[in-house]
Every structure is written in structure tokens, then in C-alpha cells.
Amino acid sequence: MPFEIERKFLVAGDGWRVDADSGSIIRQAYLANTGKMSLRIRTRDSRATLTMKSAGMGISRLEFEYDIPLDHATALMELREGSIIEKRRHLLPWYGLTWEIDVFQGENDGLVVAEIELPHEDHGFPLPSWIGAEISGDPRYSNASLCKRPFSRWGEAPAGERVADPEM
Amino acid sequence: MPFEIERKFLVAGDGWRVDADSGSIIRQAYLANTGKMSLRIRTRDSRATLTMKSAGMGISRLEFEYDIPLDHATALMELREGSIIEKRRHLLPWYGLTWEIDVFQGENDGLVVAEIELPHEDHGFPLPSWIGAEISGDPRYSNASLCKRPFSRWGEAPAGERVADPEM
Numbered sequence A, B: 001m002p003f004e005i006e007r008k009f010l011v012a013g014d015g016w017r018v019d020a021d022s023g024s025i026i027r028q029a030y031l032a033n034t035g036k037m038s039l040r041i042r043t044r045d046s047r048a049t050l051t052m053k054s055a056g057m058g059i060s061r062l063e064f065e066y067d068i069p070l071d072h073a074t075a076l077m078e079l080r081e082g083s084i085i086e087k088r089r090h091l092l093p094w095y096g097l098t099w100e101i102d103v104f105q106g107e108n109d110g111l112v113v114a115e116i117e118l119p120h121e122d123h124g125f126p127l128p129s130w131i132g133a134e135i136s137g138d139p140r141y142s143n144a145s146l147c148k149r150p151f152s153r154w155g156e157a158p159a160g161e162r163v164a165d166p167e168m
Helices: A070-077 B070-077
Strands: A003-011 A024-033 A037-044 A047-054 A060-068 A081-094 A097-104 A112-117 A131-134 B003-011 B024-033 B037-044 B047-054 B060-068 B081-094 B097-104 B112-117 B131-134
Touching (some): A024 B024, A037 A070, A037 B024, A047 A070, A060 A070, A060 B060, A060 B070, A070 B060, B024 B070, B037 B070, B060 B070
Antiparallel strands (some): A003 A112, A003 A131, A024 A081, A037 A047, A047 A060, A081 A097, B003 B060, B003 B131, B024 B081, B081 B097
16 A cells, blocks of 8 residues: 655755756645545646545655546646645655655745655655755645645734734 | 536336346445535445546536546545445446446435436436436435435434423
């Protein structure tokens, strides 16, 4: 059964650009996020995928991914919840593993995140100098969350916590 | 783009059994139902499918279906909302079309529904003698609804409309 084990970090500076590839554009949207699982549609260049992930605890989650036709993906994105996330993903080989460095665009501009998939939960690896704080367990940085509350609006008061009306 | 156009009826009596096949067992569950779309996992004999349908109005809905491995389907059903629906589906050829007659089991025992897929919305066809009331637009009979509020419990007061506590 396909499990995904990955760790996620903020990126400090541009040091990673020397060894990374030029990247590819990813567009993705979430059609559902039930608390038990999420359903994501993603396009990357001319390839489209459908991905279901269990709402797992910690860094290990059940994940199923299937290729789908590109025109299906375009139509399915219209059934999304939240907005479409756009980012450029760069790959960087690292001691037999691969860093995926996502440079977000649009409403999430300014956010740069590095992820690394591990063969098992306690797999050790050296951290590059450009790695910042670990955010593996932080729900704000999940893509399912970013499409509802994008990075550019994190400074705003959350809905439901508005400043009281001065006329009251 | 794959659209589904179908009409759905209750079944009156057993007259259909003469011409129908012996049927196959279907098990299905819904992983999400967002108001914009539903995500269904279904097994039928040794075949498993993932289906997404738009929450369309009337009898026409956008539908995407993909084959998935049987063991994926079994694992994915654990992420469901509501219960698993089980039914035996019989096929019956009908003037170039096909009736699908679903005899529900378990919590939906007693419910028998016939569906027919049409090439376009105003396609005409003769109704068999065993056809009862049309339920195409009735949300109670959708499988997504039956897994949350099964047929056997329709006689009960809905949640939130309980009889007042006599001690009060």
C-alpha cells in the first residue's frame, strides 16, 4: 500500500538555486477535504494527476495517485473548493534523495518551501545550509490550507475575529 | 467531456426478473460529497473504480470514472463518510438501451431501483409494466444519501427532530 513519508521546511535564501533544475509549473486545486482525506487535481506541464491522501497524523500518510487526461483535470478543477495554487517546482538531488523546492506564485507569492520524501520515518540526512525552520506538522503550510488562506493574507485578522465595530 | 444522462424509477413487482441477468454484487462508498461534487469508490466482482460526479441539476451530470487496483479500493473505503452500500445489479436490454436494476441489501433492504442511461435528455423510450414512480430528482434515493440515511430508517424521525423528552 503506497505510503508517503515526507518532511517539509521553509527555505532561507537562494543558495539552493545553484544545484536545482530550472523547474516546472504546477497548478493544483482541491475538490474535497473531509477531515479523513483530501482529493487533489494537479497539472504539471502536459501531465495531469488525481491524488487522494489520508488526513494522517505526523509525517506519514496514505497516498494514492493516478494519471488522468489533461482535459478531465481542467474540467474537474471547476468543481474545486478554494482557489487554484500555482507554483514552480525545482528538483535538487541530495544524497540519494531529492529535494522538491516549491516557489509559490499568485496569492502565495513570497512563500518558498522545500520537501524531501524519505524511505522510512527515521531516515537521517544532512540538512543543507539554505534550510530554515521545519514546518512538517504546521497545517497552515499544507497546500489544502493555502488554497483557502493564502500566504499573502496571513497578516489579516482571520474571519470571525474582526475588530469590533466602533459604532457599537 | 463525459456527461451522464440517466432517469431513475422505483420498481413495482418482480416482472423484470424474467428478462434480466443474474446480476453482480456492487459495494460502494463515498469519500466526499462537497455540494459541488461527489467521490465514490466502487467494487464490482474483481473490478474497482473511482468515480467523480458533479452535483448537477436535473438528470444530466458531469461524470469521470477511472479503474483503480482492487486493494486501493479496499483501503480507500476506510476513508469513507457514511456506510458502505451493497446491492445486486441486474442488467436488462431494452430497445437498444439497458436497464440497471439495483436490489439493495443490508440497511437498504427492500429498496429496488431501476436506472436507464440515455443518449440525450429528451430521448424517448417505452416504459415497462414493472416500472413505478420516477425518482430522478429525489435526493433521498441518491446512493450518496442512502449511505447516510438508509432506506430502512426512513420511518424514523430525522436527527434534530426528536420527540420531546417526557421528563422535560
